[in-house]
Amino acid sequence: MNRKAYFRASGRYIPDKVVTNDDLAKLMTTSDEWIQRRSGIKERHYADEGDRCSDIGKKAVDNLMSKNKIDVEEIDAIIFATLSPDIHFPGTGVIMQQKLGWADRHIPCYDIRQQCSGFIYGLQMAQSFVESGMFENILLVGSELHSNALEFNDRGRAVTVLFGDGSASVVVSKADNTDSEILITETHSDGEGCFNGVHMNLFDIGKMPLLYYDYSDIEANVDMYPQMPNPKNLFTNAVRRMVEVSLSALEKTGFSVNDVDWVLPHQANIRINRMAAEYLEIPEDKVLYNIDRYGNTTAATIPLLLDEFSENGTIKRGDLMLMVAFGSGFTWGASVVRY
Numbered sequence: 001m002n003r004k005a006y007f008r009a010s011g012r013y014i015p016d017k018v019v020t021n022d023d024l025a026k027l028m029t030t031s032d033e034w035i036q037r038r039s040g041i042k043e044r045h046y047a048d049e050g051d052r053c054s055d056i057g058k059k060a061v062d063n064l065m066s067k068n069k070i071d072v073e074e075i076d077a078i079i080f081a082t083l084s085p086d087i088h089f090p091g092t093g094v095i096m097q098q099k100l101g102w103a104d105r106h107i108p109c110y111d112i113r114q115q116c117s118g119f120i121y122g123l124q125m126a127q128s129f130v131e132s133g134m135f136e137n138i139l140l141v142g143s144e145l146h147s148n149a150l151e152f153n154d155r156g157r158a159v160t161v162l163f164g165d166g167s168a169s170v171v172v173s174k175a176d177n178t179d180s181e182i183l184i185t186e187t188h189s190d191g192e193g194c195f196n197g198v199h200m201n202l203f204d205i206g207k208m209p210l211l212y213y214d215y216s217d218i219e220a221n222v223d224m225y226p227q228m229p230n231p232k233n234l235f236t237n238a239v240r241r242m243v244e245v246s247l248s249a250l251e252k253t254g255f256s257v258n259d260v261d262w263v264l265p266h267q268a269n270i271r272i273n274r275m276a277a278e279y280l281e282i283p284e285d286k287v288l289y290n291i292d293r294y295g296n297t298t299a300a301t302i303p304l305l306l307d308e309f310s311e312n313g314t315i316k317r318g319d320l321m322l323m324v325a326f327g328s329g330f331t332w333g334a335s336v337v338r339y
Contacts, residue, residue, distance in 0.1 A: 004175035005130035005182045007339060008137070010307035011064025012168040013056055014294060015045045019147075021161070028157040035161045040270025044164025044295030046147040052086040053167075054096040057143035060167035060300075061100060064307075070171060072102060076135035078109045079125055081118030081142045081299040083328075084149060085111070088203050096141070115198075116266050116327030117187070118142055118299030123323075123335055124185035126172035136174045142299035143167035149200070151225040159198065159226045162268070164295030168303030180317060185335040186249045188241070193330030197234040200226045235272060238326040242266075242276045242334070246324050249334040257282050259320055262309070266325035267291035267301040276324075288314070298327070315339055 020043045021032035035041055047056055057080065065072070080093030091111030097103055114121040119142040126138040146163040150156060175181055201223035228234065242265065250256060257280050265273045270291055277287050288305050297304060302323050309315045317339055324334040 003131045003133060005127045005172050006175040006178060006180035007182070007306070007337065008171045008173035009064055009068035009070055010168065010170045010303060010310065011060050011062070011067060012166070012304050012307040013059035013063055014166045014304075015047045015051075015056065017046045017048065018043050019046050019164075024152075024157075024161055027152045028154050028160070030157050030161060038269075038271070039162055040289070040291050041162065041295050042292045045166060047145050047165040051145065053082050053084050053143050053145045054086050054092050054099055056145060056165065056167040057082075057092070057096045057141045057169070058099045060141060060143065060169040061096070061139065064169045064171065068171075070137075073105075074137045075102070075107060075139050075171070077107055077129065077138050079112065079122040079138060079140045080109060081112050081114065081122045081140070082144055083113060083115045083118070083298055084145045092143070093141075114299075114327060114331045115329060116268055116296070116298045116301070117325040117329075117331040117333050118327070119302045120185060120323060120325045120333035120335055121187055121331070123172065123182065124187050124333065127182045127185050130172060130174050138172045139169060140172055140303075141167065141169045142301075142303050144298045144300050146298075149225065156225055158231065159228050162296045164297050166294055166297040166300045166304060168300045168307050170303050170306065179338060181338045183253045183336045183338060184249050185333065186245055186252070187331070187333035188245060189329055189331045191329070193237060193328070196230045197237075197328040197330060198226055198228045199328055235269070237330055238268065238272045239275045239279065241330065241332040242272070242324045242326050243279045245332055245334040246276075246280055246322055249336050250322065253336045255320065255336065260286065260322045261319040262315055262321045263287045264302050264305045264321055264323045266327070267294065267305070268296050268326070272326075301325075310339070
């Protein structure tokens with residue numbers, strides 16, 4: 001008998017601190033009008049001082065567990081997706097596991113670094129684990145704490161205005177007696193995009209010493225912060241690849257864009273998503289957004305959409321969803337899900 005995987009539960013955490021476009025305009029040469037026109041973002045949230053990626057990831061898991069009847073003993077494995085780990089190593093998944101109080105269960109933790117595509121990549125792993133019979137209940141977390149690694153000046157503004165902090169979690173489980181199913185998850189990458197998109201050279205193991213730089217020389221510390229040297233190339237590739245993988249995934253399931261109830265796109269830039277939807281000929285009212293309130297939370301964007309819009313009743317059991325993401329690297333992927 002074929003095993004199926006489905007979304008059993010979800011949870012989220014958004015920090016309380018709100019940072020508006022006007023707040024950023026006090027620190028760099030920009031404006032609310034410019035940021036909204038270029039990205040669709042009005043505000044984002046920043047984590048509390050002292051918080052780390054594992055802390056906000058834990059809060060999303062706590063939220064999931066508080067809303068759903070899931071026994072901790074049921075969780076067989078953790079997949080943690082982020083581009084903002086607590087430290088270089090060990091992985092943030094095991095750090096969060098310890099903070100959850102689950103360390104003594106000795107379940108495996110997988111840390112993945114596929115940036116904005118991290119949730120889709122993690123979902124493909126979780127789906128495969130469940131369908132193969134290896135595990136029955138997998139905790140998948142997308143968590144990002146960008147604010148402590150952003151550059152609040154004119155050099156960093158192209159990146160800084162886009163990103164916010166947040167986390168979301170799902171439990172992917174074996175589907176028993178339910179029509180819900182993760183139908184397909186498709187992923188791709190293109191290493192030619194490694195340094196053409198957003199990247200951060202902080203942990204360059206080819207350097208000796210690894211982190212030394214002269215603080216008085218602004219050019220000497222450029223590798224400490226994210227860079228985006230070619231935004232146009234990133235934009236063009238994002239639109240093209242998101243359209244391609246969406247059509248490919250739908251074709252493999254036998255569905256068309258007309259069958260889709262909701263599109264949950266990665267929340268990087270509202271213009272990218274609107275253009276991709278236009279090429280796919282999907283009505284805009286089927287495309288879900290929260291980028292205006294949260295900014296780009298990379299690996300957390302899609303599960304944040306899922307939890308928020310299922311909780312408010314927009315997404316209902318039985319709805320057909322298309323999840324699609326594009327991230328630095330380049331990496332991209334899509335999933336077709338019967339929620």
